[in-house]
Amino acid sequence: MMTILGVPTQALFGQLLLGLINGSFYALLSLGLAIIFGLLNIINFAHGAQYMMGAFVAWMLLNYAGLGYWWALILAPLAVGLFGVVLERLLIARLYKLDHLYGLLLTFGLALIIQGLFRQQYGVSGLPYAIPPELSGGQRLPFMFLPNYRGWIVAFSLVICIVTWLVIEKTKLGAYLRAATENPTLVQAFGVNVPLLLTLTYGFGVALAALAGVLAAPVYSVNPNMGADIIIVVFAVVVIGGMGSILGSILTGFALGLVEGLTKVFYPEASATAIFVIMVVVLLVKPAGLFGKPA
Amino acid sequence: MAHAAAPADAAPIAAALPETRDTKALHRIVFIGLAVLLAVLPFGLYPVFLMKVLCFALFALAFNLLLGYGGLLSFGHAAYFGMASYVSAYAAKNWGVTPEIAILAGTLTAALLGLAFGALAIRRQGIYFSMITLALAQMVFFFSLQAKMTGGEDGIQAVPRGRLFGLIDLSDDRVLYVLVALIFFGGLLLIYRIIHSPFGQVLKAIRDNEPRAISLGYRTTRYKLAVFVLSTTLAGLAGATKAIVFQLASLTDVHWSMSGEVVLMTLVGGMGTVFGPIAGSFVIVAMENYLAEFGAWVTIIQGCVFVVCVLVFREGIVGLVARKLRKPL
Helix, strand or coil: CCEECCEEHHHHHHHHHHHHHHHHHHHHHHHHHHHHHHHHCCCCCCHHHHHHHHHHHHHHHHHHCCCCHHHHHHHHHHHHHHHHHHHHHHCHHHHCCCCHHHHHHHHHHHHHHHHHHHHHHHCCCCECCCCCHHHCCEEECCCCEEEHHHHHHHHHHHHHHHHHHHHHHHCHHHHHHHHHHHCHHHHHHCCCCHHHHHHHHHHHHHHHHHHHHHHHCCCCCECCCHHHHHHHHHHHHHHHHCCCCHHHHHHHHHHHHHHHHHHHHHCHHHCCCHHHHHHHHHHHHCCCCCCCCCC | CCCCCCCHHHCCCCCCCCCCHHHHHHHHHHHHHHHHHHHHHHHHCCHHHHHHHHHHHHHHHHHHHHHHHHCCCCCCCHHHHHHHHHHHHHHHHHHCCCHHHHHHHHHHHHHHHHHHHHHHHCCCCHHHHHHHHHHHHHHHHHHHHHCCCCCHHHCECCCCCCEECCCEECCCHHHHHHHHHHHHHHHHHHHHHHHCCHHHHHHHHHHHCHHHHHHCCCCHHHHHHHHHHHHHHHHHHHHHHHHHHHCCECHHHHCHHHHHHHHHHHHHHCCCCCCHHHHHHHHHHHHHHHHHHHCCHHHHHHHHHHHHHHHHCCCHHHHHHHHHHCCCC
């Protein structure tokens, strides 16, 4: 068996792949957070809960409606995104004139409610969700075994991230979004319906989180706490990357997932804290974040 | 993020009401009233419940010093509360020191941790500050989960209450209550003194307009770090005392939900009011006690309280009273 630095290649690449998968989730989630923060100036603490909701909606579609993974991949983000639109219209929209911290507190409260309701209904032990038959099995590569579904997560997230980036950078809608991020008042004066743009942006960011949730459902068990665990790491990712750049948050997400995977191989005890340690180092060396503009 | 800073009237703090001589007299009355309540309540309410309220009230007061007067929203205050609780429990149980030394050790730990984390977190402003403090606290949580000293999932149980100064036996709840009440009152007086000192005035200036304070020649980062450390130290004092009272230090104390709880207490009581966190912690601890049997509903109700407070009751209980009286409380 081949080894690199005393670690069997099979284990090394396996962990790297797992890291890349986590990185995909970090990228999708931090991308959504960054888009929402850019326009709404709100840190969406409910992002983790909405990611969890995506996984649960997929599970419900399968168990209550008999709709499989591919339907869930479309319907769950739509449903949770719609839920986000309702939240924004009813609650979040009332806070735009207030200090940012109220947005954080409100969405934190929402996260508690959502997680509590799911915990009350489904317990904390986690529900299984099978890998779709089209993606079961795997490829035997020269250096490792690649399960098809894991490859799919990484490829699909990458495509979604790139498409999102292209939409924001290259389309007219994206141009409105960027303009409104810079100066909402002026954009409104040009006749763009900024409140609608805010609502749609929030819905879209939430839908991205739900999409990550659907992708995660077959890998991790569907669990009411799955969002709370990941969201704090995603916050650290966002601090490291800085929310100023869309591409930056995507890159940081994937890179940090890889680093976390590497830590699991070489120093497993630190894998849970690796990203936080990196955050500390980045704060010391480049306080504005890797892609952030200095304040 | 080219947004201008939020308009001044949207500051998270109850609108500054002018301080007059009557205000001082009013505050003196509130202090005397609190002291009387502290002396009378144990005859009507269960002392352990009261001690829980007092520990959390001190924790929330410490948190509010940072948020209400420094304008800094830390979302990771559980780290200082919890680490102090662990160190205090460990010292009392494994080193067999007297309770005052154990509490002191816990408090000192929180101060040092606050110095390290504060120096990092104040490098970023606003929402980033909150996220950094939360992430650092999560690091402490994972450390507590894995370290041998903390007992992992079990926590440190059966901590001896011991004898204060080696003389006074604290195993009687009523005796311990006196100590906890004194610690709480001392902490409250200290915080009141800090808020009304020249240092506190500078803090308020920084909170309201940092660029202006900088242009006036204040080294604002030093002030921010100082108030951060003061806040974590007092949060540690609360946590260390709590470990002795409940003879337990566990992962609950360092979990992010604890950080959320202290925010909730402060929000309910009134951010930026001196006495608000006391009212808030009484309400929240009482609510948790009565709802304890309903399991996940506690979280759901806490979430609802958050949402309702943020949307329609931002001034909090004491903030409302202060507005009615037209005097800062």
